Every structure is written in structure tokens, then in C-alpha cells.
Amino acid sequence: MEEEFLLVDPQTGAPVNLAEEVVAIAREQLGLELEHELTGAQVEINTTVCRDVEQARRELLETRRQVARAARAAGCRAIAVGAPPLGEASGEVTDSLRYRRIAREFGALAEQQLICGCHVHVEVPDRETAVQVCNHVRPWLPVLAAVTANSPFSGGEDTGFASWRSTVWSRWPVSGPPPVFSSWEHYEELCDTMIAAGTALDRAMVYWDVRPATELPTVEVRVSDVAATVDEAVLLAAVVRALVAQAVVDVGRGVEAEPVPQEVLRQACWSASNEGMRGTVLDVLSGEPRPVRDQLEDLVRRLTPVFEANGDLPAVQRGLRLLDGEGGGAERQRRAFGNGDVESLLSLVDVDNADRTAPQETTAC
Template sequence: MWSPTVGVEEEFLLVDQETGVPVNLADEVVAIAREQHGLELERELTGAQVEINTSICRDAEQARTELLETRRKVAASARAAGCRAIAVGAPPMGDATGEVTDSPRYQRIAKQFGALAEQQLICGCHVHVAIPDQETAVQVCNHVRPWLPLLAAITANSPFSGGEDTEFASWRTTVWSRWPVSGPPPFFPSWKDYEDAYTAVIESGTALDRAMVYWDVRPATELPTVEVRVADVAVSVDDAVFLAALVRALVAKATVDVQNGVIAEAVPLETLQQAGWQAAKEGFQGSVVDVLSGELVPVREQLDALVRELTPIFETNGDLAVVQRGLRLLDEEGCGADRQRRAFGNAGVPDLLALLDVDAADRNADVSG
């Protein structure tokens, strides 16, 4: 069985320490992280966001170790800059509009897409898994497509906006869907078909470059990986590495299937879009259409079926303990949206921010395993 390497990218929101309102302090946080912790953070589209990346990891447990350490450094850097870094898909408090980062590319995006760029104060978790070549990457994406709604449902972590419950488990997904090239990708028969679609999108002006083709799963633009981008940033490290283990196993299985000539089911794009909307609305506790059967099935049942199918791969590649820990966490506490609603209901903003603070989440992850 193919046991590919894996990498995780996480985006964090910078907010006022007391009110939770987004603050444009990314420059300060990036500088402090570099000077005091030797950590190179990535800038994002707005000045209220920063991004971290793991190295190329041999398994999900290595990714967990790196994320724990890096999150602590981000949290310390944010505190030194006078703010908090929180792990949330969308701003729970305040105006969801930020200052666009002063870089040539981001300023071009702002000029082309106007207010849409300013309203992207949203944070996701992206998982990269190694693949042998480009043609395999496209076919692997086809195999992963049917599982995107399930992955979105179990990782939903953005129920609030402007201090109010949106009645969505992942408000980030709704905001993200406003981009002209986002959501689940079409089914592509070949790499050439994929490249033709890329070219058409860029020539039309609906994306300025390859990196702006924001599909939920895609061959990465700069790395020899398949990148799954459907998830909100995780409330805890254990949630993030659970996602990484699932995606790693899905890609490993798909790679072998492709090599054995197995053709993925071409689920209609509109079916995936509808199931993805349901996933964003319902989260872990709800039911979402199983796009392969067409039936409405509880998310937990779909997750059980997927884990059973992938368990031999988890055992082979060493990720079974990570998966078992992630399942226990979901069963005991729900997804991030469930935890946020409980925290906010208990004591309002202070408890909510305490839950979402990135090093508080890390301490929870430390004791859960």
C-alpha cells in the first residue's frame, strides 16, 4: 500500500484579546515570530490573518507534534503583539471586513474583486498528500470528490458571525463560496482536461492565476501533492491531525485504485454542491446526502463507514491511534461548531475565546491522547 507523506497548513485569525474583534496586526505578529521564536509565518489576504505550515511529515503523528509546537509559538507571538491568535473558520465577533495585505498580488486581487477580497477574514485547514505524478493527481482528485461533504461536516468550526449564531456549522464555507472558482471541482477525465479548464478560468478573468483556482480538492500549484482545502481551521490539533489522517488514507487508497485502473464515480457537480451546502449547515450532528447512494444519512454513520473502509490503511501507515483519538474527541465533544456554541452559551465571549485560543486548544490536545 502506498504510504505517502503529508503536510498541513493552518490559517489563524488575529483578534482583540478581550472583545474578539479582528485586528490588523499580522505584520507585528510575523516580525515577533521570526525574531523571538525563529518561526517564519506566511501572510494571508488580510492583515488579520497568519498561516503556518508543517514540514513534509512521514505520518499524522509527526504533523501533530509540529502543530503543537508551532501553535504555541504563534500564540506567544500574538500575545507579544497585543492580540490573540484564534483557531476559527470565520470571525465570531465584530465586522467581518479586513485590510487587504500590502503585497502586489493581494492588491491585484483587491482591485479585481473589490469588497469580496476585504470580506475574506476566513481561515481554513489544507492537507497536502504526496502523489506520484500529475495524471495520477487528477484521477486521485476524482476519487476524493465524493468525500468532500463528509470532510466538511466533521470539521465545521465557524457557527458565529457578528456575535450572532448564523445557524450554520461552517459559515466560512458560505463566505468562501462567493468566489467564482471555489467549492467542489468538476470531474476531469485527464490532466489535459484539467489544464484546459485552468486556462479557460484564467483567460476569463475569474481567477488571476493558478493559485486562485480555489477548488476544495486540487493538484497543488507548487508541490507534487493533492491538496484538500474543504475544512475550516481546526479548533484543536487533534481535530487537525484526524483530518490529515483521513485525507492521507483517502489519497493512498485512491492512488492504488488509479494504478489498478479503477475509475472514480463521476458524481454530478450539482449533487456535490448541494451536499456541501448541507454539510456547512448541519455539521457533525446532522444528516447529509450520501452522494454515492443519494440517500440522506447521518454524518456519524457516513464517517463510520469511511473509517471501516480505511482502517487497513491506517494500520499500515501508522495513523490508527490518531484516528481513534479524533473519533473519541468528536463523540465526546462534537465538532468545533458544537464546542463553540456550548462555550458561548456558558459564559459568552470570554469562554468562546478561551476555547479558540490556539495554545489553549493545544493544551487540550496534549491531555486527550
């Protein structure tokens, strides 16, 4: 898993370009290797290859705590939020060869990508299987987007979206849900076309919400905001892991993916980013608007045998209890910032809040 975090001023919550200092402190004082991101107000963490989601949970808990320590030592605060809720929504582009090139080619678009997502990688047998797995995952992208929608604010104002990050991200020419791929060769041809057109510098800039990873033998699902809590991130990881595992089996059996038109999927994903967990979004498989929570319940029910086989069902139930008891990240942010209380908002999304537990009394599906 990959998670991106925003660095902000501890009092005002405005983004601060202190990634260089935070990365150095993490490495030198804590032995933690953080990654730079496109702007200097972001850092990224990566888990190791995890055999189950409980391992991922342990790693995320510990790593988030270490990121919080490094940020405090650098004089800032690390928060788990999809887009800056306060202050300017742009940052200084990180001084690296690749990021400078992106800034030259894409201008202000690069500076305005001060957003933080979560990417889940799941291993697949080969490239041909990878593109077919992407086809099977596509119809569930709106539900996955809603699960961790965690960016309702920008510049201190409510955007009206549960995930403002998704709207900002959609400005890239190669983003959103991918088309249906007929083969690995088809995927490669599409990538070559975009690179030739100048809308992507290379395959790493093919930013579709699900794609074959560029450097790993995995399918990468990248539709989500970074989650406010570890349990929500783990819920996402468990669902993606099971979706991919079931898709690999289906591909092996010759089961065709539902060929949902790309434009239909785009509409549903836009609605999911607008509505969040407690909204109603087009169910692309039935063609009817349905509550997101009902669609998630259908998905969990469908994947329960896989969760049980993987040992991931308790983690899924824990994440669902949190969502049912407290709402999604966007809802919790709106409650915290309802009276303009900056500290309440920052405390809610502080990465040191990583181990906040789900309510136990709520029944999960």
C-alpha cells in the same frame, strides 16, 4: 499541512490587523516563519513534509504554542476558528503586489475573506495521477467538510451554519467541489478558460475543494475550516492521507472513480457546512440522506487497512473520541457562547488550547 489563524483583540474578540507585528515577532524572537494571508488579521503556518500524522501532531502543537506567544507579544490573541465570531467580518487587505491585485480585480470580495481554513497536501506520483486522485476524493468532500466545521458565529450572532466560512468562501467564482477530470489536459484546459474569463488570475486562484497543488507534487484538500484542536486537524490529515493513498492504488489498478455530478456534490457540501458533524446530509454514493457520523464511520472502516499500514489508526481513534465526546467545533462554540460569555468562547478556540486532549472513556468506531 497549512493552517490559518485569526488575530483578535484579547478582550472583545474583534479582528485586529496586527499580522505584520505578529510575523515579525515570530521571526525575530521565536525563530518561526509565519506567512501573511489575504488580510492583515490572519497568519498562516506550514508544517514540514511529515512522514506520519504523529509528526504532524507534534509540529502543530509546538507551532500553535509559538503563534500564541507571538500574538500575545504583539498585544492580540490568535484563535483557531473558521470565521470571525465577533466584530467586523472584514479586514484590511495585506499590502503585497499579489494581494493588491486581487483587491483591485475582486473588490469587496477580497476584504470579506477574513476566514481561516486548513489545507492538507499528500504527495502523488505525477500530474495525471493527481487529477484522477481528485476524482476519487470528490465524493467524500461533504464528510471532510463536516469533520472540522468550526465557524457558527458572525458578528456575535449565530449564523445557523456549522461552517459559516464555507458560505463566505463560496462567493469566489472558482470554489467548491470540482468537476470530474478526464485527464491532466482537461484540468489545464479548464484552468485556462477560467483565467481567460477573468474569474481567476492564475492557477493559484483555482480554489476548488480538492485540486492538484500549483507548486508541489501533491493533491491538496482544502475543504475544511481550521480545526479548533490539533487532534481534529490530525484526524483530518490522517483521513485525507489515507484517502489519497488508497486512490493512488485504485488509479494504478484502473478503478474508476464514482462520477458524482458536480451539482449533487455542491448540495451535499452546502448541507455539510450547515449541519456539521451531528447533522444529516445527502450521502452522494447512496443517494439517501444519512447522519454525517455514520458516513464518517463508513469512511473510517473503508480506510482502516490503510490507517493500520500507515500507523495512523491511534490518531484517528483519538480524534473520533473527541468528536463523539464533545461534538464538533461548532457545537462546542455554541455551548461556550450560549450566554454571551466572550472569554469562554475565546478560550475555547485560543491556539494555546492546542493540546486539549480527547475524553478517554468514549468508544471510537
